[in-house]
Amino acid sequence: MSNINAIITGVAGYVPDYVLNNEELSRMVDTNDEWITTRTGIKERRILTEEGLGTSYMARKAAKLLMKKTGADPDSIDAVIVATTTPDYPHPSTASIVLGKLGLKNAFAFDFAAACCGFMYAFDVACNMIQSGRHKRIIVIGADKMSAITDYRDRATCPLFGDGAGAVMVEGTTEEGIGLIDSYHRTDGKGLPFLHVKAGGSVCPSSRFTVDHRLHYTYQEGRTVFRYAVTAMGDDCAALLEGNGLTQNDIDYVVCHQANLRIIEAVAKRIGVPMEKVLVNIQRYGNTSAACMPLVLWDFESQLKKGDNIIFTAFGAGFVNGASYYKWAYDGDSAAVKK
Ligand code: UT7
Secondary structure (H helix, E strand, O other): OOOOEEEEEEEEEEOOOEEEEHHHHHHHOOOOHHHHHHHHOOOEEEEOOOOOOOHHHHHHHHHHHHHHHHOOOHHHOOEEEEEOOOOOOOOOOHHHHHHHHHOOOOOEEEEEOOHHHHHHHHHHHHHHHHHOOOOOEEEEEEEEEHHHHOOOOOOOOOOOEOEEEEEEEEEEEOOOOOEEEEEEEEEOOOOHHHEEEOOOOOOOOOOHHHHHOOOOOEEEOHHHHHHHHHHHHHHHHHHHHHHOOOOHHHOOEEEEOOOOHHHHHHHHHHHOOOHHHEEOOHHHHOEOHHHHHHHHHHHHHHHOOOOOEEEEEEEEOOOEEEEEEEEOOOOOOOOOOOO
16 A cells, blocks of 8 residues: 555635625525525625636636645646536536646646536545655646526526635645545436436537527426435445544534535534534535535635544535545645645
8 A cells, every 4th residue: 555645735716706695696586585595505606707717717716826825836736637517618628728827837637527526536536646656746626617507597596506616736745644534435326317407418419499498507406406415425424434433523624515504414413513513605605516625625724723634525416425534734724734
């Protein structure tokens, strides 16, 4: 087994300036602040309104800030991975566009498609790349412009989603007891009927019909997805804790996918962790899909301490789900970890 541990050495994020709050949304569709707040916990979300800008714009902003914070030499970056469900184009990859804009010369780039689990899965892959010893420094970005696939005439889905990007620097260390310890990730493939975008892919390419019938937006059977999400994340966390001999008391923080505050609370209850230990920012950003988890890390980085036991857990279209056990590697709002 490798003696290299993979750690996060810095976190950054970007959200667009435009704030779409529940009041404004209530003027767009038949909804109200009370319904959205009690059913989802969301008060506002950020929207990338500028024409011609897509996911790579936000991903690049987050990555630029990350490089500034960590002081990483651009020539030392080995790879850029962008987890997204809303790529700029079918091809080329969003990651290749980000890499180009960052001016990286010694790196390769690829996108990672796992919906709302995209960041968590991509982070796992990046950690394995680092632990292999072949790669030294990888930027992992979770970025989504969910407003591009949200139907603002559908009150059941449009309050949920927002735009944003978060990025982490992943590096190796020989220090023991920090970094990614274990993961329990699962995909069941049963989720297609309940959560998908009907058109625009190879099964149903874009046409006048698909546009006229509003088939390019996220379709969701909310109640079913809700039930699956709570069960899957609860079970994944339980399996992960058991597999690592951890009890609830060993957990310092839970970083959960930010789809619905009621889902987050139900998962916390199932694993017996009080809400004070659950990091939540859904009220300000809504569900930014792959960006949720790194945006939570970005918002709460200043309160994290070296050695904190963090449980990541996420759920999304597929269905994809899972949980990861990570030991934080530095104190506070740090730039790069001192090595
Ligand atoms: O990140 C990917 C994974 N996605 C998720 O995890 C999302 C999972 N699902 C959910 O978060 C919830 O199911 C929703 C937030 C989408 C919906 O909440 P719900 O408590 O499951 O509501 P519901 O769909 O059962 O609808 C309850 C009622 C319905 O009215 P009736 O049939 O009871 O009269 C809806 O028509 O609420 C109505 N409704 C609304 N009312 C006001 C639905 N959307 C709205 C709205 N404003 N925006």
